[in-house]
Amino acid sequence: MYPVNEVFETIQGEGSHCGVPSIFVRLQGCDVGCPWCDTMHTWELDPANQVVEIEVMQVDGSVGRWANLSAQNLADRLSQGNYQAKWVVITGGEPCMHDLRPLTHALEAKGFRCQIETSGTYPVLVSDDTYVTVSPKVDMKGGKAVLTQALARADEIKHPVARQAHIDQLDQLLADIDTSDKSVCLQPISQKHAATQLAIDTCIQRNWRLSVQTHKYLNID
Ligand SMILES: C[S@@+](CC[C@H](N)C(=O)[O-])C[C@H]1O[C@@H](n2cnc3c(N)ncnc32)[C@H](O)[C@@H]1O
Ligand SMILES: Nc1nc2[nH]cc(C(=O)O)c2c(=O)[nH]1
Ligand code: SF4
Ligand SMILES: [Mg+2]
Helix, strand or coil, rough: CCEEEEEEEEEEEHHHCCCCCCEEEEEEECCCCCCCCCHHHHCCCCCEEEEHHHHHHHHHHCCCCCCEHHHHHHHHHHHCCCCCCCCEECCCCHHHHHCCCCHHHHHCCCCEEEEEEECCCCCCCCCCCCEECCCCCCCCCHHHHHHHHHHCCEEEEEEEECCCCHHHHHHHHHCCCCCCCCCCEEEHHHHHHHHHHHHHHHHHCCCCCEECHHHHHHHCC
């Protein structure tokens, strides 16, 4: 069973698939604790906030509610629901706290393609066809071995940056891996001007991609 916080259809606002209509499945629960996290309401899996399935379908918002859904139930609901998108983004919270193989396989059996957004602090367990975005959380829970495995599986490395130290951390991480088949993006933290300028300048210097959180500029979910 997966603790689902919300399901909603919108435009992927970040990374290399920015602009792609997508169904977002946000799982409840994360113990990583990034101080600037924009989804802090997903951290706690509080039994008092458990609701029935229908209350997390086709909704969005910053509430820590969640409902337990099986892989098959979610895949059925997404294929029977009134969605146009064929791209499903599984995020959180930290989705890799769960084995995502049953969910990604069930969604693929219904004709969806999957993307996950993960911090690299838990092993990445997904179908072979899943597009994996790792937004590395350095020196956070999980440790180096897990992060190395996640980065090796990543199709995209989307690093959150506010200061030069974050770029230096990314350089250290990339020193150990082959990035020739990966997209490397910098994502400014919280639309701060200095962070955005640093990301722009560094992306131009290094030939990396800029990932601004376009949904926040557009005021969409
Ligand atoms: C909310 S996280 C959920 C998935 C997973 N826990 C992770 O960290 O990748 C989704 C994405 O939002 C990014 N993010 C979270 N808060 C942010 C902020 N204030 N500014 C920019 N990006 C942020 C994360 O780095 C990650 O790429
Ligand atoms: N539009 C939109 N794009 C996103 N890309 C990653 C998101 C996330 O919260 O993981 C996100 C999100 O919350 N909304
Ligand atoms: S790992 Fe992701 S969800 Fe968890 S605190 Fe960090 S940004 Fe937020
Ligand atoms: Mg978000």
